[in-house]
Amino acid sequence: MNDVLPEYHALEERILAAMREEWDEAECDALWLEVFAFQTRWNEPYARFCATRPAPRTWREIPAVPLAAFKTARLSVVAPELVTKTFLTSGTTGETRGAHHFLDTRLYESAVLYGWARLGLRSRQQYALVAGDAPQSSLTHMISTLTTHSGATSFLVGKDGRLETERLIEALESRIAQRHPVALPGTALAFLRFFEELGTRRLALRPGSYAMETGGYKGSGRDIGKAELYGMFGEYLGLAPDDVINEYGMTELSSQFYTRGLDRPHEGPPWVRAVVIDPETGGEVAVGETGVLRIFDLANLGSVLAVETQDLAVRRERGFALLGRDPAALPRGCSRAADERLRG
Numbered sequence: 001m002n003d004v005l006p007e008y009h010a011l012e013e014r015i016l017a018a019m020r021e022e023w024d025e026a027e028c029d030a031l032w033l034e035v036f037a038f039q040t041r042w043n044e045p046y047a048r049f050c051a052t053r054p055a056p057r058t059w060r061e062i063p064a065v066p067l068a069a070f071k072t073a074r075l076s077v078v079a080p081e082l083v084t085k086t087f088l089t090s091g092t093t094g095e096t097r098g099a100h101h102f103l104d105t106r107l108y109e110s111a112v113l114y115g116w117a118r119l120g121l122r123s124r125q126q127y128a129l130v131a132g133d134a135p136q137s138s139l140t141h142m143i144s145t146l147t148t149h150s151g152a153t154s155f156l157v158g159k160d161g162r163l164e165t166e167r168l169i170e171a172l173e174s175r176i177a178q179r180h181p182v183a184l185p186g187t188a189l190a191f192l193r194f195f196e197e198l199g200t201r202r203l204a205l206r207p208g209s210y211a212m213e214t215g216g217y218k219g220s221g222r223d224i225g226k227a228e229l230y231g232m233f234g235e236y237l238g239l240a241p242d243d244v245i246n247e248y249g250m251t252e253l254s255s256q257f258y259t260r261g262l263d264r265p266h267e268g269p270p271w272v273r274a275v276v277i278d279p280e281t282g283g284e285v286a287v288g289e290t291g292v293l294r295i296f297d298l299a300n301l302g303s304v305l306a307v308e309t310q311d312l313a314v315r316r317e318r319g320f321a322l323l324g325r326d327p328a329a330l331p332r333g334c335s336r337a338a339d340e341r342l343r344g
């Protein structure tokens with residue numbers, strides 16, 4: 001199995017070079033197919049999944065595994081003893097959690113940093129509304145990685161999962177008094193709880209401050225619209241909608257998509273591509289139509305680069321407008337057959 005390493009590292013260097021330099025579409029289009037061929041050589045469950053499908057001629061034809069596959073199969077090009085990092089999906093008690101295995105996190109962290117740099121945001125002290133002591137959380141690792149780009153990070157969710165509200169208020173009031181802008185990354189649910197716990201208190205963050213919200217309200221019984229949530233950012237923190245960034249990513253991916261403010265599509269860097277498909281035909285929908293997101297991520301070198309989500313979106317001229325999760329997006333028969341092929 002160690003024979004996989006030279007090929008892995010050679011492809012890794014090419015992907016990293018493409019991230020660092022001006023993206024050459026023609027050259028990199030071939031890279032997608034090379035990564036696919038590499039993964040079907042070394043990732044046995046994925047090879048079985050692809051065996052009954054035509055060989056892809058373009059990146060759009062690369063077979064995409066459903067998200068559930070990360071729960072039912074070990075999707076990795078390397079043996080377990082070579083894995084140095086595993087991220088687990090969130091889940092309720094007793095639920096099988098999806099696992100994304102990494103030989104190392106070099107490519108993952110580069111995708112985070114180069115993708116974030118494209119937003120052109122200034123470095124800021126970060127106060128993160130996520131748990132810092134969560135080694136299997138891709139979100140915690142992502143925010144920790146951004147420390148090298150966005151300044152020091154303080155995590156404000158304790159081991160018990162409770163937001164350290166008073167500590168956060170004290171920190172923000174101190175930065176306001178010192179006239180220093182801040183960055184607030186966190187989950188949408190954590191921000192909602194923070195605003196509720198603020199009650200009648202209000203904080204006017206300094207100009208240049210921004211927030212990054214990610215994730216929905218899964219398992220919380222809460223659900224509010226984006227415009228209402230962004231209105232709360234203005235009411236409680238003095239942030240305009242354009243000061244708030246939404247990050248779309250998931251444990252099963254290594255790269256992220258971003259949008260800023262309201263009514264703009266999500267877009268990603270060129271090494272991660274999203275296609276909105278008709279779940280019945282598998283074909284791409286027309287601009288303005290709704291379908292299921294299928295994502296191709298070159299930074300997923302060590303697992304599978306093509307993933308079928310269960311998220312609905314509207315195709316835009318550039319990027320997509322995210323609508324939210326649809327658990328029934330894929331026909332159950334197709335999901336069952338895919339699971340059987342992946343398990344062997």
